[in-house]
Amino acid sequence: MNQPATVAVTGLTVRHRRTVALDALDLSLSPGIHGLLGPNGAGKTSLIRVLATVAAPASGRVELLGGDVGSHGERTAIRRRLGYLPQEFGCYPAFTVREFVAYVAWLKEVPADRAAAAVERAVERVGLADRIDARMKTLSGGMVRRAGIAQAIVNEPELLLLDEPTAGLDPEQRVDFRALLRELGTEATVVVSTHLVEDVAAACTDVALIESGVLAFRGTTAELAALGGESGDPGDSTTNAIERGYTAALRAHRDRLAARPAGQRAKESLR
Amino acid sequence: MRLPPQALYLRSRGLPGALAALLGTAAAAAWAAWWLVSLPDFDHTARLPVVVLGPLLAAGVIGTSLHTPSDELDRTAVRAWWPRRLVHVLAPTALAVALLALALPGHAEEFGAPAAVRNTLGLMGVAAGATTLLGARLSWLPPTFYAGVVYLAAPAGAEGGAVWWAWVTRPGPEGEAWAVAAVAFAAGAALYAWRGSRRTTGEA
Numbered sequence: 088m089n090q091p092a093t094v095a096v097t098g099l100t101v102r103h104r105r106t107v108a109l110d111a112l113d114l115s116l117s118p119g120i121h122g123l124l125g126p127n128g129a130g131k132t133s134l135i136r137v138l139a140t141v142a143a144p145a146s147g148r149v150e151l152l153g154g155d156v157g158s159h160g161e162r163t164a165i166r167r168r169l170g171y172l173p174q175e176f177g178c179y180p181a182f183t184v185r186e187f188v189a190y191v192a193w194l195k196e197v198p199a200d201r202a203a204a205a206v207e208r209a210v211e212r213v214g215l216a217d218r219i220d221a222r223m224k225t226l227s228g229g230m231v232r233r234a235g236i237a238q239a240i241v242n243e244p245e246l247l248l249l250d251e252p253t254a255g256l257d258p259e260q261r262v263d264f265r266a267l268l269r270e271l272g273t274e275a276t277v278v279v280s281t282h283l284v285e286d287v288a289a290a291c292t293d294v295a296l297i298e299s300g301v302l303a304f305r306g307t308t309a310e311l312a313a314l315g316g317e318s319g320d321p322g323d324s325t326t327n328a329i330e331r332g333y334t335a336a337l338r339a340h341r342d343r344l345a346a347r348p349a350g351q352r353a354k355e356s357l358r
Numbered sequence: 359m360r361l362p363p364q365a366l367y368l369r370s371r372g373l374p375g376a377l378a379a380l381l382g383t384a385a386a387a388a389w390a391a392w393w394l395v396s397l398p399d400f401d402h403t404a405r406l407p408v409v410v411l412g413p414l415l416a417a418g419v420i421g422t423s424l425h426t427p428s429d430e431l432d433r434t435a436v437r438a439w440w441p442r443r444l445v446h447v448l449a450p451t452a453l454a455v456a457l458l459a460l461a462l463p464g465h466a467e468e469f470g471a472p473a474a475v476r477n478t479l480g481l482m483g484v485a486a487g488a489t490t491l492l493g494a495r496l497s498w499l500p501p502t503f504y505a506g507v508v509y510l511a512a513p514a515g516a517e518g519g520a521v522w523w524a525w526v527t528r529p530g531p532e533g534e535a536w537a538v539a540a541v542a543f544a545a546g547a548a549l550y551a552w553r554g555s556r557r558t559t560g561e562a
Binding site: 238 | 363364428429430431432433435436437
């Protein structure tokens, strides 16, 4: 953590009606690739949506790329430098890949003289260059996902938020995607929400593990793997070690919660 | 292919289709108005159904065009959406107003151009408000329900405050009916510009 933080979140609370999705979360991230892990419903998507400035938090402070998301003017500047792949992004089905990515380039205010080249470069980087003029409705699930990644990187973002980017990709595409991720992560801050531990093992420099809206573990990928301990199996892979580390970190976090004073537990159970 | 990027916005909202539908609605309204008046026992007051249905169809067409297929991505747009939303309500409404006014020539004191303009504005306001509350795809429902009930229930005279609540069925020059329609349009357009369509997919 010697670089300045590009994402600084303090006391972030997000509510969906009466349930608490994120509970006073503190997190800071610097350039690199960060894996966001956690069980389903832990609050990963809620966090990504707040970081993408599409959802407003109930309370807390969110600073992205040196600007405060709460301020209208700074949020505008942040959005130019932000890329976001939602878990489910809709698109107008009659758009071609080129038109879809160009539409997002327009939303992101990529200068008109550079937009056409930026669109082609983004589509090429995700390996869809041969389908650039195919309509979105004719693409397979994996291709739609790659078109989604292309729109997220069209403005060459300094902060890239990817929610379940590998869903629907076949193994070869996942390998290509991780290579692209490593390339992007050399300059940008990339946050990848996933529940595929192998994505984290292959591409991420560090990991934030979220459980029930609070941070359960924060550290490097190696530290998470080390938490799992030795398996004694000589054929053990990094993925297995991270899986054990993930489980160990979750259990340790739950044990810490259970050991809390009764008053605090009562507050927890209200959720 | 080298169209300005705003053309992508227009296409993504299905506005070319909406434009065609508005033209078709106006043409159908003009024909229906002419046909009704040409029937032997009817005079120009028989144009009431056209004055209600034409604007209702136009409001439905414009209201459903407010649907965005890429809501989540649209929220990451650098510029604020409200000016674009406002233009998206005002420009097609202005077009619909002009087309329907042309479709109903003469007899401004009964069911002519003024009544059609008033109903287009008022029903469009209801549809725009419904877009924010129910989502764009269902936005035609409240104005249809309202216009249907009023059409069946409205008295011929002005008794029981009909000039207010049954404004869609009133003759053109009545100030009260105009006031209700104007308020409905201003409130609906402002609400839509401020809040946008209700999210109907991807609720997280």
